[in-house]
Amino acid sequence: MKTAIIIGAGPGNGVEISKRFGKEGFQIVCAARTQETLAAVVTELKEHGVEAVGVECDASRRTDIASLVEWTKEQYGQVDVLVYNASILHQSSVLDVSAEQITKEFEIDVLGALDAAQLVAPDMVERKDGAILITGGGAGIHAIKSLPGLSIGKAGVRQLTHMLHDTLKENNVYVGTVTIAGEVKRGTALDPANVAEAFYTLYSNRTDVEKVLSAE
Template sequence: MKTIIIIGAGPGNGTEISKRFGQEGFQVVCAARTQETLAAVITELKEQGIEAVGVECDASRRADLESLVEWTKEQYGQIDVLVYNASILHQASVLEVSAEQITKEFEIDVLGALHAAQIVAPDMIARKDGAILITGGGAALHPIKSLPGLSIGKAGVRQLTHMLHDTLKDDNVYVGTVTIAGEVKRGTALDPKNVAAAFYTLYTNRTEVEKVLTAE
């Protein structure tokens, strides 16, 4: 059985990505900051017969990410797929947002993704197999005036993904991103189920570094 870690496994995209890979037979390790979030997600997954466990993890702390990866390896042997889905939203004017707030968001959006990739990549390179998938956002393409931290962070995530892809492709380690260009909402083109399907398609095809999902 293959193993997947979803970092940022909250309601919405995180849950649906967990379901999609779980339905394909993956052992699912869900990581989130609070036990309350994890309990709700794990209950929903297990009700559908999906093998899943929850691990508390603060994506802004490299030590937490290292502990998560080591625990998963001890339990399941190896990590076949890593999904980085963590981010935060803070509304503010770009003229008023504090450097501390931008730094906080950047630590989660970009540095968390970088650290997670750096931690899992060596084993994937050694066995010449694995995948790293990162949730991107349309703010990387068209900045959102009221969300400066997110816009800067998603631009960083997009560039990071392309660099990781180019760095790891010769070792048969796939890296890709789903850029969600719009509001995620049930019953629309940007339904979390469609986001999850896009992630699984990237993983199985391994031909594109980026899939842009739009509301149309």
Template sequence: MNKKLIVVVGAGPGVGNHVAKKFGANDFCVVLVSRNQEALKQYVQELSSEGVEAYVVAADASSPASLTKAFDQIKKNYGTTDVLVYNAAVLKGGKPTSLTAESLVSHFQVDVAGALHCALQVIPDQVAHKSGTILFTGGGLAMYPSAAYTALGIGKSSLRNLAFTLAEELKPQGAFVGTVTIAGAVAPGTHFAPELIAEKYWELYQKREEHEIVYS
């Protein structure tokens, strides 16, 4: 495969698919990953209609085994991952006292541990080639906590920490890690329209300078 490959984990009609579209328009081959096989088929049809070479792999971001299987399939069928975008999160509200230890861990599994697990699937090849990019979808709750979204805020703050520490570790080995911290509600037709936010992922990928863009 001559094109570079971007894998978007947490595909969906918002940020995930618009990031895929942005990279696809710049001659990337796209693989979309999410749990919903039927939705994935629709997404890939939309991308294909715009001239983007796109494929789908179903996987559950809460299951390391499912993610491992997905990345094994991606490497076998489409090659090594040049750009990984982790866009999965449990987007549910809840105050601290509404949580249990178990529910918080279930949030963390998707919001943070899933991100690390996906990164670990692509890092060996990226380090071997001394190139590659890993981008995380962050959130303003990482910096401005809200009691109404406690678990999500804990996840986004932890994900931000993971992005910076991974960046520190991998930079000497040639791989770049960054995060787009979205400090607002994503909504079409607004300043937080997904296509505008997607431009920041492309900016991080191209410039490889700052490890975080706060979109506010």
């Protein structure tokens, strides 16, 4: 059985991505900051017949991510797929937002993704197999003036994804991003289930580095 870690396994995209990979027989390791979130997500996954466990993890802390990766390897042997879905939203004007707030969001959006990739990549390179998938946002292409931290973070993680893709492809390790250009909302084109399907399509095809999903 292959194993997938979902960092940022919340009730929207996170749980649907988990379901989609679980449907294909993956053991799912859900990672989130609180036990309350994890308990709800794991319960929902198990109700859908998905093998899942929850592990507390603060994506802004490399030590937390390292512990998560090591625990997963001890329990299941290896990490076949890493999905980095962590992000935070903070509305502000670019003239008012503090450097501390921008730093906090950058740590989650970009540095957490970098840490996670660096921690799983060596084993994937050695096996010449594996995939790293990252949730992007349309704000990284067209900035949203009320979300300066998110816009800067998603621009950074988009470039990070492209660099990881170009660096790891020669070792048969796939890296890709789903760029969500709009508000994720159930019953729309940006339903979390559609986001999850886009992730699995990228993983299955292993060709395109980026898939842009829009509300239209």
